[in-house]
Amino acid sequence: MKAAQSILHTLALPVVLVATWWVVSFDSTNVYFPSLQRILQAFPATWLDGGMESRLVVDGFASVWRLLVGFVVATVIAVALGTLIGLLPRVRAYCEPTLELFRAIPGPVLVPIIGLFAGIGDTMKIIVVLLGCLWPILLNTVEGVRAVDSVMIDTAKSYRLSPRRRIVKLILPAASPQILAGMRQGLSVGIILMVISEMFAATNGLGFTVVQFQRNFALPEMWTGIIVLGLLGLVASVFFQIFESRSLRWYTGMRRAARDA
Amino acid sequence: MLEVTHLQKLYRTAETSFEALRDVHFTVAPGEFVCLVGPSGSGKTTLLKCMAGLMKPTSGTVRVADKAVAGPPEGLALVFQEYGRSLFPWLRIAENVELPLKELKIPGKERGARVAEALAHVGLENSARSYPWQLSGGMQQRVAIARAIAYRPDVLLMDEPFAAVDAQTRADLEDLVREIWRDLKITTLFVTHDIDEAVYLAERVIVLSSTPTIVQREMIIDLPSERDQLSTRALPRFSELRHDLYAEIQKAKTHSALTLTA
Amino acid sequence: MSNRLDTLPTFEVRVNTSALSRRRFRARGRATNTLLGCAGLLTVALIAQFLAPLGIVRAQDLPPTTVILAAFIDLLGEATMWMAVYDTIYVWAIGLVVASVAGIVVGVLLGSSEPLRRATSSTVEFLRPIPSVALVPLVVLVFGPRYESALVLVIYAAFWQVLVQTVYGVADVDPVVADTARSYRFSRWGVMRYVIWPTALPFVMTGIRLAATVALVLTVTAQLIIGTPGLGQSIALAESGGANARMYALVLITGLLGLAVNIVVRLVEKRVLAWHMSFRKDASE
Numbered sequence: 001m002k003a004a005q006s007i008l009h010t011l012a013l014p015v016v017l018v019a020t021w022w023v024v025s026f027d028s029t030n031v032y033f034p035s036l037q038r039i040l041q042a043f044p045a046t047w048l049d050g051g052m053e054s055r056l057v058v059d060g061f062a063s064v065w066r067l068l069v070g071f072v073v074a075t076v077i078a079v080a081l082g083t084l085i086g087l088l089p090r091v092r093a094y095c096e097p098t099l100e101l102f103r104a105i106p107g108p109v110l111v112p113i114i115g116l117f118a119g120i121g122d123t124m125k126i127i128v129v130l131l132g133c134l135w136p137i138l139l140n141t142v143e144g145v146r147a148v149d150s151v152m153i154d155t156a157k158s159y160r161l162s163p164r165r166r167i168v169k170l171i172l173p174a175a176s177p178q179i180l181a182g183m184r185q186g187l188s189v190g191i192i193l194m195v196i197s198e199m200f201a202a203t204n205g206l207g208f209t210v211v212q213f214q215r216n217f218a219l220p221e222m223w224t225g226i227i228v229l230g231l232l233g234l235v236a237s238v239f240f241q242i243f244e245s246r247s248l249r250w251y252t253g254m255r256r257a258a259r260d261a
Numbered sequence: 262m263l264e265v266t267h268l269q270k271l272y273r274t275a276e277t278s279f280e281a282l283r284d285v286h287f288t289v290a291p292g293e294f295v296c297l298v299g300p301s302g303s304g305k306t307t308l309l310k311c312m313a314g315l316m317k318p319t320s321g322t323v324r325v326a327d328k329a330v331a332g333p334p335e336g337l338a339l340v341f342q343e344y345g346r347s348l349f350p351w352l353r354i355a356e357n358v359e360l361p362l363k364e365l366k367i368p369g370k371e372r373g374a375r376v377a378e379a380l381a382h383v384g385l386e387n388s389a390r391s392y393p394w395q396l397s398g399g400m401q402q403r404v405a406i407a408r409a410i411a412y413r414p415d416v417l418l419m420d421e422p423f424a425a426v427d428a429q430t431r432a433d434l435e436d437l438v439r440e441i442w443r444d445l446k447i448t449t450l451f452v453t454h455d456i457d458e459a460v461y462l463a464e465r466v467i468v469l470s471s472t473p474t475i476v477q478r479e480m481i482i483d484l485p486s487e488r489d490q491l492s493t494r495a496l497p498r499f500s501e502l503r504h505d506l507y508a509e510i511q512k513a514k515t516h517s518a519l520t521l522t523a
Numbered sequence: 524m525s526n527r528l529d530t531l532p533t534f535e536v537r538v539n540t541s542a543l544s545r546r547r548f549r550a551r552g553r554a555t556n557t558l559l560g561c562a563g564l565l566t567v568a569l570i571a572q573f574l575a576p577l578g579i580v581r582a583q584d585l586p587p588t589t590v591i592l593a594a595f596i597d598l599l600g601e602a603t604m605w606m607a608v609y610d611t612i613y614v615w616a617i618g619l620v621v622a623s624v625a626g627i628v629v630g631v632l633l634g635s636s637e638p639l640r641r642a643t644s645s646t647v648e649f650l651r652p653i654p655s656v657a658l659v660p661l662v663v664l665v666f667g668p669r670y671e672s673a674l675v676l677v678i679y680a681a682f683w684q685v686l687v688q689t690v691y692g693v694a695d696v697d698p699v700v701a702d703t704a705r706s707y708r709f710s711r712w713g714v715m716r717y718v719i720w721p722t723a724l725p726f727v728m729t730g731i732r733l734a735a736t737v738a739l740v741l742t743v744t745a746q747l748i749i750g751t752p753g754l755g756q757s758i759a760l761a762e763s764g765g766a767n768a769r770m771y772a773l774v775l776i777t778g779l780l781g782l783a784v785n786i787v788v789r790l791v792e793k794r795v796l797a798w799h800m801s802f803r804k805d806a807s808e
């Protein structure tokens with residue numbers, strides 16, 4: 001009963017909205033806004049034809065690969081550097097203004113610059129994604145590491161925990177809520193940059209494909225592309241949420257306990 | 262076991278410096294239970310941090326087991342007042358207790374045994390798999406104590422460990438600490454604000470003055486070593502000692518190295 | 524000296540010296556930190572200066588810092604550059620304001636009604652992660668390289684940030700406090716004004732701070748990809764014209780603009796929340 005109700009709550013509004021779209025657009029003559037029916041009809045031929053050679057597989061894989069590599073490498077670098085900077089006040093003072101400046105540069109303007117060095121291949125896109133994801137994760141890690149409770153640090157010191165164990169068992173877990181918040185911001189920036197870098201200069205990938213449809217005035221196909229990009233964002237966010245709630249079970253539990261008290 | 266020799270601590274800044282400890286000098290014999298009392302802000306935490314090697318004194322030395330303290334010394338455990346902030350909320354109770362043992366490179370099996378034993382000692386054997394935030398304040402402080410005893414320290418320093426728990430729990434924890442001290446023969450230095458607590462727990466009480474701080478007085482607590490919340494506190498000698506200590510602390514509130522050594 | 528101290532209550536001596544010295548200490552620490560920070564910036568500038576002469580990169584790809592700075596100074600004298608800055612700020616500000624107002628209104632609405640929140644949460648979770656750049660092809664066709672294109676992208680992206688934080692903040696209101704207010708017969712508006720809004724404000728400010736950054740990213744994106752007027756467009760033009768020093772200088776200007784945005788937003792947040800904190804303290808003590 002409860003489950004049925006929650007499914008109803010989850011699906012009711014989306015269904016209503018899609019149905020509304022369907023009905024309102026049904027006999028649309030506006031070229032830019034084709035009917036949902038036509039969009040959905042165009043979907044299989046556009047994305048699924050060809051099995052392993054289909055656009056969804058080929059372009060989808062190209063895009064997801066760039067996003068994933070960029071994001072993961074950025075996370076590793078940012079957490080390592082962020083921990084270092086967060087733990088050493090002098091290093092932090094040295095880096096802070098520079099980091100603030102670089103972080104303030106909106107990611108998309110990196111596309112032409114990285115293009116100078118890395119051409120228009122995968123490397124360029126991966127680096128663009130990487131640099132875009134890096135700052136939010138880095139700065140959040142620094143903040144998280146700085147905010148580690150002083151009593152906990154004294155506890156670790158007085159039990160003579162080695163620096164390595166102190167980082168693994170204390171600093172990183174304590175900073176993890178903040179690190180994950182940075183990763184969430186980084187991921188959404190990363191998706192934007194992946195799409196932009198593909199729109200700017202590429203020979204494959206989802207962003208490239210969608211822009212191709214637009215340039216050829218293939219409007220229903222272009223709409224299917226927008227839907228695919230939306231779904232990609234959605235899937236990425238769902239996966240991340242699963243990852244996040246797994247890693248932060250202790251944190252959500254603690255917050256709930258604090259609230260109920 | 263513990264020797265504090267002419268300890269001075271200045272909190273130094275650009276131009277001024279603030280002298281928290283002037284000349285603190287005392288010893289604690291092996292296996293002794295000493296309470297440290299003093300007015301608020303008199304430098305008790307500062308002193309404990311210097312003894313635990315978490316802070317460098319300006320001058321003077323601390324020796325633990327005949328070794329001068331430079332960093333956190335071996336065989337010393339520290340229990341903080343802020344139990345909520347000294348347990349790691351991402352580790353289960355058993356893991357919290359176990360963590361320092363891993364650093365001692367104790368084999369897994371013995372680690373498990375020690376953890377179980379320590380948790381049983383504080384009556385928390387059933388909470389091993391809980392997280393700290395699932396426990397009450399008093400239970401959390403018991404975990405911190407269990408962590409300390411599983412570590413098998415020679416010296417146990419406690420900084421107002423029961424200041425934030427309710428009266429009933431506090432009485433239970435006092436008995437627990439006494440019991441641990443007697444069973445395990447751990448040299449214990451216990452900081453408290455509470456005069457009754459100091460008299461009930463200690464064999465000797467050290468009274469600190471206000472800042473700049475010196476040891477104002479040491480009092481021997483000549484109560485029977487078998488102590489009990491009801492009968493011990495009802496002893497006439499208990500009231501006398503309590504009375505003396507109260508007077509001493511009142512005096513400490515207005516006295517410092519400046520007036521006492523003038 | 525010691526005589527004088529003797530007569531003073533120790534308490535006062537202590538408070539005065541420690542408060543004073545801490546402030547001085549902080550001031551000195553800040554000076555050192557500023558120096559270190561400048562050293563950091565200088566290091567980056569020096570590295571960029573010598574990478575090309577040392578043959579590590581082509582001078583064309585990364586002109587020496589001095590060349591970039593020269594281009595930067597040239598740009599400061601160009602009216603078109605200032606026009607581009609103005610265009611960028613204009614789109615950013617309008618987009619942010621529209622998105623914030625919409626986000627707050629919808630957020631308060633959804634947040635204060637449990638059934639409404641439950642019914643809409645899945646939809647919000649569906650729509651929010653959709654990267655607003657997915658809409659680029661559509662706005663290109665509908666609006667072409669005009670402000671509206673950028674505005675659609677900016678508003679779409681910024682709206683969700685504010686909305687989600689607002690819903691979260693409003694839902695965070697302690698039910699006991701809300702009930703108490705109601706039992707004292709606060710009007711609906713009163714509850715909103717004195718209970719819900721103060722609780723939600725820090726969350727709303729966080730949302731606006733995040734939205735401000737995202738809004739600038741999308742403003743520049745639209746300029747770069749679609750060609751709406753502004754700094755992004757200038758960068759794309761410089762790039763296609765091979766004027767790399769100019770491009771770097773423009774990127775630097777964009778970065779400085781981003782920095783200004785961050786600083787302003789943080790100041791506003793601090794101001795608003797400082798007032799808010801003192802307000803709440805008064806209320807609770």
Ligand SMILES: Nc1ncnc2c1ncn2[C@@H]1O[C@H](COP(=O)(O)OP(=O)(O)OP(=O)(O)O)[C@@H](O)[C@H]1O
Nearest residue numbers: 272279281300301302303304305306307308537541
């Ligand atoms: N980091 C610091 N910098 C400057 N002064 C400090 C610092 N830490 C403590 N003090 C000062 O040193 C004095 C002693 O502080 P301490 O915390 O050791 O006192 P305490 O006896 O533990 O007090 P309480 O009983 O309230 O816990 C206080 O007057 C305090 O203001």
Ligand SMILES: [Mg+2]
Nearest residue numbers: 305306307420
């Ligand atoms: Mg203290």
